[in-house]
Amino acid sequence: MTRRAPLVLAALPLALALVACSAADGGTGDGTGDDGVRVLASFYPLQYVAEQVGGDLVSVDNLTPPSAEPHDLELAPAQVRAVGDADVVVFQSGFQPAVDEAVAARAPQHVVDAAEVVALEAEPGSVGHAGETAEEHAEHADDDAADSHDHGSLDPHFWLDPTLLVPVAHEVAAQLGAADPDNAATYTANAENLDATLQDLDTEYAAALEACQGETLVTSHAAFGYLAERYGLSQVGISALDPEAEPSPARLREIGAVVVDNDVRTIFTETLTSPKVAETLAGDLGVTTAVLDPLEGLSTELSASGADYISIMDDNLAAITEGLGCA
Ligand SMILES: [Zn+2]
Numbered sequence: 001m002t003r004r005a006p007l008v009l010a011a012l013p014l015a016l017a018l019v020a021c022s023a024a025d026g027g028t029g030d031g032t033g034d035d036g037v038r039v040l041a042s043f044y045p046l047q048y049v050a051e052q053v054g055g056d057l058v059s060v061d062n063l064t065p066p067s068a069e070p071h072d073l074e075l076a077p078a079q080v081r082a083v084g085d086a087d088v089v090v091f092q093s094g095f096q097p098a099v100d101e102a103v104a105a106r107a108p109q110h111v112v113d114a115a116e117v118v119a120l121e122a123e124p125g126s127v128g129h130a131g132e133t134a135e136e137h138a139e140h141a142d143d144d145a146a147d148s149h150d151h152g153s154l155d156p157h158f159w160l161d162p163t164l165l166v167p168v169a170h171e172v173a174a175q176l177g178a179a180d181p182d183n184a185a186t187y188t189a190n191a192e193n194l195d196a197t198l199q200d201l202d203t204e205y206a207a208a209l210e211a212c213q214g215e216t217l218v219t220s221h222a223a224f225g226y227l228a229e230r231y232g233l234s235q236v237g238i239s240a241l242d243p244e245a246e247p248s249p250a251r252l253r254e255i256g257a258v259v260v261d262n263d264v265r266t267i268f269t270e271t272l273t274s275p276k277v278a279e280t281l282a283g284d285l286g287v288t289t290a291v292l293d294p295l296e297g298l299s300t301e302l303s304a305s306g307a308d309y310i311s312i313m314d315d316n317l318a319a320i321t322e323g324l325g326c327a
Pocket residue numbers: 071157221223241242243294296
């Protein structure tokens with residue numbers, strides 16, 4: 001529990017800001033306050049979609065503080081109240097239990113649940129364990145529960161396949177239009193624009209990664225499965241789906257075998273989580289490391305520098321083509 005305390009404290013200024021905000025416009029919830037329609041997103045990619053679709057007509061707050069890792073988010077009481085006060089809440093059930101509880105308890109008027117809009121998969125883009133067949137993998141899948149392989153649960157990281165954000169954008173437009181019918185046409189048009197931007201990004205990825213088909217993407221935690229699946233790569237995550245889970249020595253040996261067998265030259269570390277395990281492993285195996293951003297949060301520095309989902313996805317693409325040696 002102690003390691004979570006700083007996260008809760010970090011969330012307090014945001015929570016206070018949210019309280020001030022709802023007091024200022026009388027908390028009428030009719031979407032006509034000074035800030036326009038008040039949208040609450042539960043983590044960065046959903047915030048990005050809400051900002052793009054809402055434009056100037058909405059104010060978007062994020063339940064996950066900048067630079068915090070969203071998987072084990074805890075909410076301050078004021079944040080739980082803010083969930084009930086928001087005009088539209090955009091979240092993903094099954095990813096952040098505290099947010100699921102707040103949505104259930106506060107029953108906001110308009111809700112977009114990304115997990116209901118996107119068909120999530122258990123292990124997209126996965127090659128399973130090193131050198132074994134699917135049957136062998138299934139045989140000992142039960143054992144894996146002990147080393148946090150998260151079998152049976154769905155991979156939440158859909159936003160790293162840009163095409164999967166498209167249906168979320170359209171659903172956000174629908175809910176914004178329901179909360180603020182006068183501007184429904186604008187939200188629909190904004191969602192069409194974002195749709196086109198995401199399709200362009202997808203085209204760019206497909207073209208750049210065409211030469212990388214079948215390559216193995218070794219990552220710190222298994223956040224890039226949907227990306228791998230979309231563009232013909234195989235992902236091997238050192239820490240499965242939860243970035244805080246420590247990989248077992250057996251898992252590290254498996255990763256080592258994958259690296260050797262597939263001539264992997266780069267192990268990808270991540271922003272927001274410690275690169276220590278991945279760097280140590282890369283050092284032992286004599287391969288390099290490079291940084292990928294799983295876009296689970298956007299640091300204050302990055303957002304001040306004008307970075308957003310698209311620019312970071314572009315940076316990720318450059319790192320992947322360079323690291324896989326198919327640039
Ligand atoms: Zn993650």
